Amino acid sequence: MAEVSVHLCGYLEASAQRFSERVAVVDTDGSTLTYGELNERAQRIAGFLVAEGLRPGDRVGLVQPKNAAGLCAIFGIMKARAAYVPVDSTAPPARIRSILEDCQVRAVFADSRCADLAPRGAMVVVTGDDSAASRKRGSMARFRAPQSAGDNQKRARRAGTQVAWRNVLEHDPCALDSASRKAGDLAYILYTSGSTGLPKGVMLSHANARSFVEWCSAVFNPNEYDRFSSHAPFHFDLSILDIYLSVKHGSTLFLIADELGKNPRDLAAFITSNRLTVWYSTPSILNLLAEFGGLNRFDSSHLRLVLFAGEVFPVKHLRNLTRLWPSPAYFNLYGPTETNVCTFARIPLPVPEERTEPYPIGWPCSHCTALVLDEAGEPVSPGAEGMLYIAGPSVFDGYWGRPQESAGKFRQSEGRRWYNTGDVVKQDPADGFIYMGRRDRMVKRRGYRIELGDIESALYRHERVREAAVVAVPDVEAGVKILAYVGTAPGSKPSIVDMKVFCSQALPSYMSPDVFIFRDALPRTSTNKVDYQVLTAAWAGV
Amino acid sequence: MNQINEELRQYILSEFLPGEQPSNLRDDTPLTTSGIVDSVGLLRLVGFIEEHYGIVVEAHDANVANFDRIADMAAFIERKRGAAA
Incomplete structure (x- = not known):
């Protein structure tokens, strides 16, 4: 049919x-449907x-x-x-x-x-x-x-x-x-x-989702003999590719239980024993596999595609992985949840020994169009930094129940809706877009995006916290380190153990700050706003 | 045993609780069940223990019973070393 x-x-x-x-799906207990x-x-x-x-x-x-x-x-x-x-x-x-x-x-x-x-x-x-x-x-x-x-009463x-x-x-x-x-x-x-x-x-x-899946079909060319990993949880947008690309082509989807997904030794054995052909995850888990999975003990010749997305892959870790898994083709996929994947780049192998800068996010997928605009909304000159805007059928409709915020994310131009990704990029004529960072307060960690204000809101719920300011700084191992500066009343400073435990109950684990720094008062700008630049600079001087 | 406890305390303080007073990290402070050490942190902790104490931690050993508190970890390390001796 x-x-x-x-x-x-x-x-x-x-x-x-x-x-x-x-077989459509292999469950986490090994049973099949x-x-x-x-x-x-x-x-x-x-x-x-x-x-x-x-x-x-x-x-x-x-x-x-x-x-x-x-x-x-x-x-x-x-x-x-x-x-x-x-x-x-x-x-x-x-x-x-x-x-x-x-x-x-x-x-x-x-x-x-x-x-x-x-x-x-x-x-x-x-x-x-x-x-x-x-x-x-x-x-x-x-x-x-x-x-x-x-009826309402009955319903209650x-x-x-x-x-x-x-x-x-x-x-x-x-x-x-x-x-x-x-x-x-x-x-x-x-x-x-x-x-x-x-x-x-x-x-x-x-x-939205189908336009992305159709693009994946054309580029990755799966068939009914492919064996897909399903590493990302269903609430994470990487799962869209896993589920629907696999099902569209009659492939077999291997569901990886949350616990197995965090255990690199068992996960490495799982990948080989099930002869997976397509792997898709964040760089974080690939890095853990390369570092702790003992990949050199396992055959990986069955892998034909390794796709990663969600965060920057530090080059030294990517180089390490590609040596341990030499046969598959590697692709860097980029895109916020709002657009799904919208640019991509194939990683040329081998990764040169001397390379240190991360690989570009590449060129727009065929179903997307990209623009790079400056603060005034004008196109930047070639090679200059600007904000990445995306238009196309995979771009989302809006945020649930937030019409104003949704409208503020779009720019109307040439009869199309352009989504402002908030990501700063510059364009290289050979490699496509290069990710430069963000100008707002959103960071990515383990593939999850985090609004630093979300963490501050949680910290303010602690009874002893009078002020809270959260900043993110680059970190060689983890990508970013999250610092929480906390102002408390004199003599009522909680312990860091207390703060960690409090955050683990108030926030998902990937949002919990790495470092707590207590201050009697946080630095302020002339307009009495928290001076984040001073706080970030203070860490650099530690 | 005390030396192991202190070495673990120093490592956990520097890796997961930078700036914390050593006295606030007791031998019975829950680490994994409290969220102080998450799943990625546990991998790093296991790596440190394997390297520092020359033991192999099997996947089934890396559980709450052995790794939630400094006291449990120290006892686990002692048992492993005893078994290897």
Whole structure:
């Protein structure tokens, strides 16, 4: 069957026709689902959701460790024409709650540990919980939109309704209605760090994601014999390539459990024993593999592509990796969550011994157009630094519930919407764009973007903190080091151990500051703003 | 044992708690479960212990029971050394 759907789940439906018996996904426990099974499960999940009143455009949360149930849920949610909202299940509970409440999820797929974090009124499907008690709980309460105050009260009473995964998988499948699908329908929302302390939701449509997947198809040319890694968690935008490129081509997707993904020795063995052909991750994990994975003990001849994105790859670590894994082609992919990948560069091998500067982010992908503009919005002269703007079908629609902030990110020109990436680049005639840094307060760490103001907001919630200022400085090993300058009342300085523990409860681990520096008062500019330049310079002088 | 505890304390202070008073990092201060040492930090800590004490830490040994507190790490190192002797 030719793939005619305009939604992402059309990829699955086409592969279920062509490759029904081929393995679509290898779960974290080694069990497998064929394309036929994956599609049928997704169809049943959609049938359940639609029967329970989910409507097109509704949002459904996904809060659980990565596994095949989560993948089934993603496709099931999309088949119901709803949008999935994947959330880091290891994030602090308050952060998870605020995300689910922000986008008003109507249902949540969660493991039993996170089930209680769903907002009032949202139905919870407890994945991976097949206990008899949970089966009995599966009373299939409705969660239709409230029509009146009376309905609201009824809905409130239904808060916390939990349904077992097994009940959902036993539901009748939904009828396939690909004709009603629109390319511009919302597919998923990915939350990223926000400068005010509240994460913001990047809304991506099916058309946005598909334009990127189609570009990947043309450039990387996968087929049904490819074996893809799925290292990135589903709430991280690297997962879009893993899932949809693999499914589009009938390849096999190997889900890597969160714990395995952080253990380089076992991960190296996993890559070889499963003979993966396509690897995609942040440079951070590739660096850990090269440094701690003992890669020289493993055959890597099966790897044909190594793709990395999300942060700058320090050249000495990339050189080390390419020596240990000499056979694959290496690509640096660049793009914020708002545009998905929009520029790319193939790394010429070998990496010269004397090279120290990072590789460029390269040329725009064929579905994107790039502009480099100065502060006044005028094109810069060739080779000069400027802000990178991107236009094209993969560029997002906006932030959930933040129309003003969304509008401020775009520039209208030549009848197109240009997204301001906030990244400063310059163009080299041979190599394409070279990433120079940022002019705002966003940094990247382990592939995650972090608004430093988000960390400050968390620090201010500590009872002894009167002032907080966070700066990031370059670091040879980690890429960036995050410094927290904290002002406290005289005599009430908390210990650094206290601050670390506090941050681990208030923030995802990748946002926790590396260094705490206590001051009686923070330096101020003449307009009484925190003087970040002085604080950054103070560290350089340490 | 005390020497190992002090060496671990110095390493953890310099790597994960720069500027902290040594007295605030006790032998029973939780490290991995409290978020002071994250998963990447644990790899570095294991690397330090392997190199400094000449032992091999198997993947299944790098768990909370052995690595959450300085006291547990020191006991683990002693056991490993004893087994190798």
